[in-house]
Amino acid sequence: MNIEWIGKLQDLIGEERVNTSEGDLFRHSRDESFHEPVQPDTVVFPESTQMVRDIVEFAGENKLPITAYGAGSGLDGAAIPVSKGISMNFEWMKDVISFNPDDLSITVQPGITRLELNHEINRQGLYFPIDPGADASIGGMTATNASGTTAVRYGSMRDQILNLEVVLADGRVINTGSSAKKSSSGYHLNGLFTGSEGTLGIITQITLKLHGIPEHAVAARCTFDTPKHCAAAAQAVLASGIPVLRMELVDAPSIRQVNAYGDYRFPEEHSLFFEFAGTQTSTEEEAVFVEELMQDMGCRNWERASGSKERAEIWKARHELSYAFRHIKGTEVMGSDVCVPLSKLAGMVDFARSEIEACGLLGSVFGHVGDGNFHTIIVYDPAIPEEKAAAEKINEQLILKAIEAGGTCTGEHGVGLGKMKYQRMEHGEAVDVMRSFKQLLDPEGLLNPGKIFD
């Protein structure tokens, strides 16, 4: 075994920071995706940028792969160390480096999670709005360009990043941006390293934009005859220019599953969920405007609430959806994450629902319809190969159709392991340019090998 280099690594950074326990190897072999787990040879817990640099240089000298690991909440295997080697966990790098409320910005280490970050800043009336659902680490969210339910207003991680400190494969430490809110200086390295899934460098600090907590919020939910009607209604809201904070589709079979799982009585129909946020007057006005628009488009069951408990109640079916499908005993789930131009959304959602019906498996269609981004969850029995194959087939058809429609195979989960094979189809010759950047910055291929490029 590789005990020799592990011993040397322990000498370099301290025994307590290099872990080969069965439990840790198991934990770092997987994420929340259906991909095959692979255990690393060891897990390291650096405590500083300098220590990350030491480990990267050590890995370079010994030709060892390094795969960064955040909270393990990834959905396409980006953190699975498929070539083994070192899994680098950032649990011990959670510091707030500097919090600057007057600049509406904060600099943090990558291990801090989304909720921990908000806990630090909410007392100042500020929040970091990107919300992928899971309590992901900020480092992981940056590496995958995560987004979620608030992307319709705030965009993806990339839109919220002012600066990154990155350790390159050769040990150089660079800053990819500045603390200025906008810049036309030099090439935009911020954007390039965000979403690069640890393949171009290891992110060791992140400077984020922050936002004022809206003074008032209203949640609402309504239902339509078909998922296609929901998507068309969402498009109408966007065209109206109303700056919704969240706008989510959940189809009827998903509501049924949530009801069964939690013993609820939500109307088992195709539903749109809304959240409006801002000043009291503007928020109430927006909610009324959207209610009228939805009524015009044939919605039923419009319900709304502004108290924080009542809002949570309205959104419950959306929040518990993923859990309701993922925890059915003896089954596994496969997800998709395509994003298409808005005009193509209704047709895509319709197609996804019909394909799931046709194959006879339990499944959900839901997502961030304000961005053209939606997900499927298909539940299959891993003991029945035909079921997995059917789920894979639907997933692939959705991706092929999305790319054909001018969209992308992944709106927010990242390429990871599942979308490598679609990169050339989606990006054409641009893949060669991407690959040449990888080759330039990591000629030995030690940073998260086996990802993004086939």
Place this chain on the structure above:
Amino acid sequence: MNIEWIGKLQDLIGEERVNTSEGDLFRHSRDESFHEPVQPDTVVFPESTQMVRDIVEFAGENKLPITAYGAGSGLDGAAIPVSKGISMNFEWMKDVISFNPDDLSITVQPGITRLELNHEINRQGLYFPIDPGADASIGGMTATNASGTTAVRYGSMRDQILNLEVVLADGRVINTGSSAKKSSSGYHLNGLFTGSEGTLGIITQITLKLHGIPEHAVAARCTFDTPKHCAAAAQAVLASGIPVLRMELVDAPSIRQVNAYGDYRFPEEHSLFFEFAGTQTSTEEEAVFVEELMQDMGCRNWERASGSKERAEIWKARHELSYAFRHIKGTEVMGSDVCVPLSKLAGMVDFARSEIEACGLLGSVFGHVGDGNFHTIIVYDPAIPEEKAAAEKINEQLILKAIEAGGTCTGEHGVGLGKMKYQRMEHGEAVDVMRSFKQLLDPEGLLNPGKIFD
């Protein structure tokens, strides 16, 4: 002379598309900056991506520099062909390739200008909001990552770009994004090519996000004792979370100059200009809220208007400012474009005003205070070297202070010729990474040579 290759180029793409008239060489030797003009050897007017590709391949075979030219409205010399060769003008590539109102997007060729683009789409209730003041070409705005008065709400060009078609130095044609509103697929080439000032490739198509025209707008103007008070007031507006459409500072000497230039009677005080836009109720509410906030902060002369003519009247002093300084007979102007963290803005603006006062030259301090981005215009007599040197010294001091404060030497004009020497100071070792990308994509250094890197 180089007549031989010019003849060959005429054979290749047609005589009428290769121009060496004195008038055209002169026009393409300069932009709106104070930098020394340099005439290209010839100006080409391609009509298609294929023709751009033919020219790029021809230039590669003959080792000829190519500098892209949009509307000539750049402010730091990015379009000046300092190594001569070919200036590539996009006047004959102004087509709308596809307009997709339902997707809130449009694909255009680079030569179309901002106003031409809006003319095409306004009838559908949509607009493209980025507004650098000049009627710049969309290609030039993309190449410099331009922004302007609406950046406080809509960000810079980079935030509005879904996809670029780019001809690389070796003739490959790539697409850097897709038509999806968000994506986590592959490396973010959109962001890298945006703002690269034609040094990494020639942009031949641009897919932009569009936005609904707000139903209602209110303009307002108020005055404060010092520019520092204006900046502090702007910061308070941002912290309140009010989504202003525009928020601009113009200092008292600038208003004085505008009054003299246009025979107006605007209050000659340090002024903040606002524009609010959205639904009628929300806009009116925002305007009232900001008025109260400004009164609390000691403003005077609050004026507001909602009719389109009256709004233009309120904003006149801001709109005519640049012209009022740039057209004083026998003088030239030097501008700066720093952007700093918001908390540093008041001090920077104060410093700029004092330095201009101290040197005795006529000058303006104004800008996009909601982004931490402001400009100076200093008027000097080109026949008096001391005056130019004094202006340059202030410019340099501002840049050094901005970088020291964690900001950038250029918020929106681009590096061009004037900020090359500050790249290493601002970006440190990241400059080497940028330069390695340039070397990778343009090993012969033929795409806009002599820019960005010293």
